[in-house]
Amino acid sequence: MTTSEDTLESHEVGLAAPPGEPLQTLTAAEADGLELVHQWFPAPLTVRDGSFALPPEPAWRAVVHAARRHLEAMVGAVGRLECPELGPLTQCGSAWLIRPDVAVTNRHTILSLLDDVQRGARTLRVNLSAEADGSAVLHCPVTRVLYIDPIHDLAFLRVKQRGAPQVGLVVVDSIVTANPVAVIGFPSHAEGGYAEPEYQQIFGDGWFDREGRGFKRISLGRLVSTSDTLLEHDCTTLGGSSGGVIVDLVRGSVIGLNFGESRDRRVNLGVPGWVVQQRLAQLEGSI
Structure with a gap:
């Protein structure tokens, strides 16, 4: 594997990655x-x-x-990125908190959903509680797509935590x-x-x-x-x-x-x- x-x-x-140092071989x-x-x-x-x-x-x-x-x-600051409206395909990828109100994920995990999210047809959330055998539900709604990097596979999301907040x-x-x-x-x-x-x-x-x-x-x-x-x-x-x-x-x-x-x-x-x-x-x- x-x-x-x-x-x-x-x-x-x-x-496309910008020019940088050559990769080590x-x-x-x-x-x-x-x-x-x-x-x-x-x-x-x-x-x-x-x-x-x-x-x-x-x-x-x-x-x-x-x-x-x-x-x-x-581990508590790392969540499953989800779009509930996709049903069985809810999982989009992973995301993690870099600040209590900002999550980091990949550009490609949300790009195809961006138009629908921005017009309110679909929503995103970061599920911090998706653990094996877990019964807790800790969904952090994404309130805004803050930034999508045009070069790196990187995006920032504004999230709203519920309950005791996790630190970034x-x-x-x-x-x-x-x-x-x-x-x-x-x-x-x-x-x-x-x-x-x-x-x-x-x-x-x-x-x-x-x-x-x-x-x-x-x-x-x-x-x-x-x-x-x-x-x-x-x-x-x-x-x-x-x-x-x-x-x-x-x-x-x-x-x-x-x-x-x-x-x-x-x-x-x-x-x-x-x-x-x-x-x-x-x-x-x-x-």
Whole structure:
């Protein structure tokens, strides 16, 4: 199980990255090692009641144990992006709070709905409570689409929290490439899209709802390369993970926004945290 299926939309809307530093390339030895990582990759951790079980792999168990406090403080700010009017297709992707009243997601998760949302024919919400076995309902209505980036697969949404508000996640503008990372998001059911043994090994716990919508999960991995405009990582995701948050497990901070995969390179992709920070700073005076 190597990559997600949630990215073709970003290419269909003509997303193009600006010139930046060239991507780092892998040597043959590194590529072989990457395949081994993918072949034996840990299954994403299913979030229940704001927490999760440790992975069985000893090395990852130690990493996640050390990061548990940070992760448990962060998962409550990550939600499933939904359009209720779509019925069984309610799930649009993932989103997370960068401020108590602002959520971050991908451009491609909302672009096809934008006209309907702006004229009131459809609505969006961020479901912070979509956890396995969960009975709580914590829907945050999207009151306004604040910004859609013309270059990066990035968008900001104004949200209205109900009850005790979640704080926004801390985004850092530096990356330690050696640190293990995770994507927190909502991979949705995709049986038949991948080799059955791999799919069952990774997602065989069956934690999807009856419509195939994903519950909150933490997918573990490592950075493959970075540039001014792009992160590459090997966290295992599926459709629905678009808009998930990329977390440095050592520092407990956000380093990027997941948006999809590169099928040629068999890696997943993210918008770097410093791009997210810069765009939000440009908006601060108008929101």
